[in-house]
Amino acid sequence: MFKVLLVEDEEMIRKGLRYTFDWLAAGCIVIGEAENGEAGLEQIRALKPDIVIVDVNMPLMNGISMIEQSVQEAVCSYIILSGYDEFGLARQAIRLGVTEYLVKPLEQEQLLGALERAKQQVELKKKYDALIQAAxxxxxxxxxxxxxxxxxxxxxxxxxxxxxxxxxxxxxxxxxxxxxxxxxxxxxxxxxxxxxxxxxxxxxxxxxxxxxxxxxxxxxxxxxxxxxxxxxxxxxxxxxxxxxxxxxxxxxxxxxxxxxxxxxx
CATH class of the missing domain: 1.10.10.60 (Homeodomain-like)
Known part of the structure; x- marks a missing residue:
């Protein structure tokens, strides 16, 4: 099972993601939630998730800043959520190695496809990390x-x-x-x-x-x-x-x- 962390400031959306999507069928399990970027960063450090689904606009620390600060904390893939389609944010997300940039409201198939790509990416990253360690x-x-x-x-x-x-x-x-x-x-x-x-x-x-x-x-x-x-x-x-x-x-x-x-x- 791939461990998923949800970082979203809107509780309705966060809980909706957690309880209406069939995570087990996607080979995933939700291990935690956070309502802002600072809490999300703490959860990444503590829980070491495989996949982080994060809203781009949040209080205290936005999703882009959270990803920038967390890339050294855990071997994981990121899926960014946004309430609007903005090229500048998408470009920043790509620069940070984000697997997917999704615009809300989400379709189930959209999220499922993004999760499959994120799972493949995290497996590759773990493989390459192991390769470095085997130097x-x-x-x-x-x-x-x-x-x-x-x-x-x-x-x-x-x-x-x-x-x-x-x-x-x-x-x-x-x-x-x-x-x-x-x-x-x-x-x-x-x-x-x-x-x-x-x-x-x-x-x-x-x-x-x-x-x-x-x-x-x-x-x-x-x-x-x-x-x-x-x-x-x-x-x-x-x-x-x-x-x-x-x-x-x-x-x-x-x-x-x-x-x-x-x-x-």
Whole structure:
């Protein structure tokens, strides 16, 4: 069952969604509700839902802001609801990797279709998160993992990930793949984002930081050499990106494993 969180300030709509839609038939279960963005953010942190259905206009914090602040809190897909059709909001939603932008009042079939796409997206995101965590595995194991991508995964995305695994220590960008794959950078970016919910650069940074963590745990050299070994030529930028994903400095991370680094960060 996929866990669903409802974030909607209008109680009638929120309760209507919860009690009139056949969630079990859709392979889902509603695990919580919130009446504004701030409460929704707290629920995401506490409940770790798979799918969040959120109204765009709410008191205290709107849906877009809530999504922006919650993307690092849980591996989930988002379905946005709105009482009106506005292109600007839809564009923001797409930029944030939102699965669907639905205009109220909702049709049952509309929501069912959106849920199916959200379920597929969250499965893909969990797969790619697991892949990042498996960065210390052998190349054969990683390749085997790639071959198990869910049905519908693009071969382009698989090749992009393979490229990251092989060249993460070098200076690389998505433009390196344009000639290799014969596809424009804009298309590759869209494809990668739609399938993984990450931008190419975000995935690259996450992968590099995971490899850095492996080296930091084992005490393989100074922090600045590890930064260079995993593809970061700018040491200060490495520290900033490491803090972003690990919520601590490299030195603090090492201390958790009994490794001490005397170098200042």
């Amino acid at each position: 210390s595995e052998s190349e054969e194991e990683i390749y085997a993992s790639l071959m198990k991508l869910p049905a519908g995964s693009s071969p382009y995305v698989s090749k992009m990930i393979e490229y990251v695994q092989e060249h993460y220590a070098d200076k690389i960008s998505i433009n390196d793949l344009v000639d290799r794959l014969g596809i424009s950078a804009a298309y590759l970016n869209r494809k990668f984002k739609s399938e993984t919910t990450y931008t190419f650069n975000d995935f690259l940074n996450r992968y590099r930081i995971q490899r850095a963590m492996d080296k930091l745990k084992s005490g393989e050299g100074k922090i600045y050499t590890i930064a260079s070994d995993v593809g970061f030529r700018d040491y200060k930028y490495f520290i900033a990106i490491f803090k972003k994903y690990a919520n601590c400095t490299p030195g603090q991370y090492q201390e958790q494993f009994g490794v001490r680094e005397t170098e200042l960060e």
